[in-house]
Amino acid sequence: MNELTVVVPAHNEADVLAAFHQRLGSVLDALPLDSAVLYVDDGSTDGTWSAIEALLAADPRVRALKLSRNFGKEAALTAGLDHVVDGAAVVIDADLQDPPELIPELIAQWRAGSDVVYATRSARAGETRLKRLTAAGFYRAMERLSDTPLPRDTGDFRLLSRRALDALGRLRERQRFMKGLFAWIGYRQTAVYYQREPRHGGHTKWNYWRLTQLAIEGITSFSSAPLRLATWVGLGSSLLAFVYGLWVLTKALIWGDPVRGYPTLMLVILFLGGVQLLALGVIGEYLGRSYAESKQRPLYFVEEERLGR
Template sequence: MPQLTVVVPAYNEAAVLEAFHRRLSAVLDALPLDTAVLYVDDGSTDGTWAGLEALVAHDPRVHALKLSRNFGKEAALTAGLDHVTEGAAVVIDADLQDPPELIPELVAKWQAGHDVVYATRSARAGETRLKRLTAAGFYRTMERLSDTPLPRDTGDFRLLSRRALDALARLRERQRFMKGLFAWIGYRQTAVHYQREPRQAGRTKWNYWRLIQFAIEGITSFSTAPLRLATWVGLGSSLLAFVYGLWVLTKALIWGDPVRGYPTLMLVILFLGGVQLLALGVIGEYLGRSYAETKQRPLYFVEEERRHGDLSPRG
C-alpha cells in the first residue's frame, strides 16, 4: 500500500495535465516512499478525463475518479481524500501554480512528527494587484472573525498525516470550507514557505463572483460574527431611532411642529429599512446553510473509476 498519495482535483485542466504529471512524477521517483497519485475529475467539459485515462494506462501509480457532475472543488477534494485509505496524503492543484518540487520538504516535516504541513505563499506571481489585495484582505478578515485560527496566505496545498485524514473524514458537513476544516482538526501543524508561480496553461476557474461566494462560504462556515454584527447594528439603529423620536416629540411639545421634515422622514425610513433587510439577509445565509445540512444529501457521486490495468467503468 502507498505511504503517500498525491490527491489532485481537476476541472477543465486538459491543457496542463501532461506537464503537471511529468513534473510530479520526477518528484515522486526521487522520494524514498511508496507513492500513488489520485486524480479527481470534477465534471470537466474538456478533454480532462481522456487525459487522465491516458495517464492511468501508462503509469501504474495513477488512479482516477470521475464525478457524476461538477460538484465544486471542495467536494472533489473531499472525494479524493475519502479514497485515501492508507498512509498520508498531499493535496495539490494541477495548474502548476503550486510547485510539486516542494513535496519533499512537506514530507520531511511530516516525518519529523507533524500531522498537517501547509504551504504558505510568500509571493503570488502572475496575479493582479487587485487579486493579491483582496486575497490578503480575506485571510486577515478570517483571522479576526473565526474562532479557529487560519494560517495566512495558505491555500489547499498541504500534507495530511493518517490521523489527520481520519479526523477529517468524520466531518461530513455539506457546506464545506476545506481550509477551515484543515485548521479545525488541530494536531501538530507547521508551515513551509514558497513563491507561487503563474498558471502554466488553461484559464483560472476563480472569477471575482466565485471568489466572493467562496469568501461568504468561509466566513459563515467558521464564524457567527455576521450574526452578532447584525444584532449590534440593529440595536444601534433602534437606539438612534429612539433618540431621534424623543427629540421630535420634545420639539413638537415645546415649539410646535408645522408640516415639515419630509426628507428627514424618508432618510430615517430608508435607513431603518436597509438595516432590517441587511439583518434578514445575514440571517438568511445561515438559515440556508442549516437547510442544506438537514437534507443530508451525499457530498458527491462517482461516475467512473480507473486504475492501471483495469479500464472498465466502476461506479
Template sequence: MPMSRLSIVVPAYNEAAVLKTFHARLCSVLDELPLDCNVLYVDDGSADDTWALIEELAARDPRVGALKLSRNFGKEAALTAGLDHVDADAAVVIDADLQDPPELIPSLVEQWRAGYDVVYATRTARAGETGFKRFTASMFYRSMERLSDTRVPRDTGDFRLLSRRALDALHQLRERQRFMKGLFAWIGYRQTAVYYLREPRQAGNTKWNYWRLLQLAIEGITSFSTAPLRLATWVGVLSSLLAFVYGLWVFGKAVLFGDPVHGYPSLMVVILFLGGVQLLALGVIGEYLGRSYAESKQRPLYFIEEQRRPRARSGDFRH
C-alpha cells in the same frame, strides 16, 4: 519495516491544457522520494478532455488512480472525494495548474517525518495575480482571523500534506457546506508551515472569478463564525437607539421651541435607513438558515461515475 505510503490527490476541472506538464513534473519528484507513492486524479465533471488525458496517464503510469465525478460538484467536494479514497499513511493535496510547485513536496514530507500531522504551504508572494486580487485575498484571510474561533493560516491554500490521523479526522466531518481550508485547521493536531513563492498559472484559465471567490468567502465566514449574526443584532440595537434619540430630539424641538416637524424628506430617510438595516439582517439570517436547510437534507457530497485504481507501487515503476 514496510515503506511508508504517500498519495498525491489532484482535483482537476477543465485542466487538459496543463495536465501532461503537471504530471511530468510530479513524476520527477515522486521518482526521487524514498516512499511508496501513487497519484489520485479527481475529475470534477470537466467539459474538456481532462478525463481522457487522465485515462491516458493511468494507462501509461501504473501509479495513477482516477475518480470521475458524475457532474461538477465543486472543488471542495472533489477534494473530499479524493481524500475519502486515500489508502496511505499520508496524502498531499495539490492543484494541477502548477501554481503550486510539485518540487515542494519533499519539504512537506520532511516536516511530516518530523512529527507534524498537517504541513501546509504558505505563499510568500503570488506571482501572476493582479494587485486587486492580492488585496482581496489578504483581506479575506485577515477577516477570517478576526471573525473565526478557528485560526485559518494566512495566505495558505489547499496545498498541504495530511497524516493518516488527520485524514481519519477529516473523514468524520461530513457537513455539506464545506470550506476545506477551515476544516484542515479545525481538526487541530500538530501543524506547521512551509513557505514558497506561488508561480503564475502555466496554461489554461483560472476557474475562480471574483463572483466564485466571493461565494467561497461567504462560505468560509458562515461555516466558521457566527459574527455576522451578532453584527446584525448590534446594528439593529444601534439603529433602534439612534431612531429613539432622534425621535426625542424632534419631539423636544416641537414642544419647547414650536419648531414644526419636517415631514416627507426626514420620514423617507428614516424609513429607508431602517428598511435597509432590516433587509441586511434578514439576508444574514437567510444565509445561515439556507445552510441549515442544506445540512438537514443529508444529501451525499458527491457521486462517482468511474473509478480506476493504481496498478503498481512506486517502487515497481520509474517514470
C-alpha cells in the same frame, strides 16, 4: 500499501495535466517511499478525463475518479481524500501554480512529527494587485472573525498524515470550506513557505464572483460574527431611532410641528429599512446553510473509478 497519495482535483485542466504529471512524476521517482497519484475529474467538459486515461495507461501509480457532474472543488477534494485508504496524502492543484518540487519538504516536516504541513505563499506571481489585496484582506478578516485560527496566505496545497485524514473524514458537513476544516481538526501543524508561480496553461476557474462566494462560505461556516454584527447594528439603530423620536416629540411640544421634515422622514425610513434587510440577509445565509445540512444529501457521486491495477 502506499505511504503517500497525491490527490489532484481537476476541472477542465486538459491543457496542463501532461506537463503537471511530468513534473510530479519526477518528484515521486526521487522519493524513498511508495507513492500514488489520485486524479479527481470534477465534471470537466473538455478533454480532462481523456488526458487522465492516457496517464493511467502510461503510469502504474496513477489512480482516477470521475464525478457524475461538477460538484465544486471542495467536494472533489473531499472525494479524493475519502479514497485515500492508507498512508498520508498531499493535496495539490494541477495548474502548476503550486510547485510539486516542494513535496519533499512537506514530507520532511511530516517525518519530523507534524500531522498537517501546509504550504504558505510568500509571493503570488501572475496575479493582479487587486486579487492579491482582496486575498490578503480575506485571510486577515478570517483571522479576526473565526474562532478557529486559519494560516495566512495558505491555500489547499498541504500534506495530511493518516491521523489527520481520519479526523477529516469524520467531518461530513455539506457546506464545506476545506481550508477551515484543515485547521479545525487541530493536531500539530507546520508551515513551509514558497513562491507561487503563474498558471502554466488554461484559465483560472476562480473569478471574483466565485471567490466572493467562497469567502462568504468560509465566514459563515467558521464564524457567527455576522449574526452578532447584525444584532449590534439593530440595537444601535433602535437606540438612534429612539433618541431621534424623543427629539421630535420634544420639539413638537415646545415649538409646535408644522408640516415639514419629508427628507428627514425618508432618510430615516430608508436607513432603518436597509438595516433590517441587511440583518435578514445575514440570517438568511445561516438559515440556508442549516436547511442544506438538514437534507443530508451525499457530498458527491462517482461515475467511474480506476483505483488499482
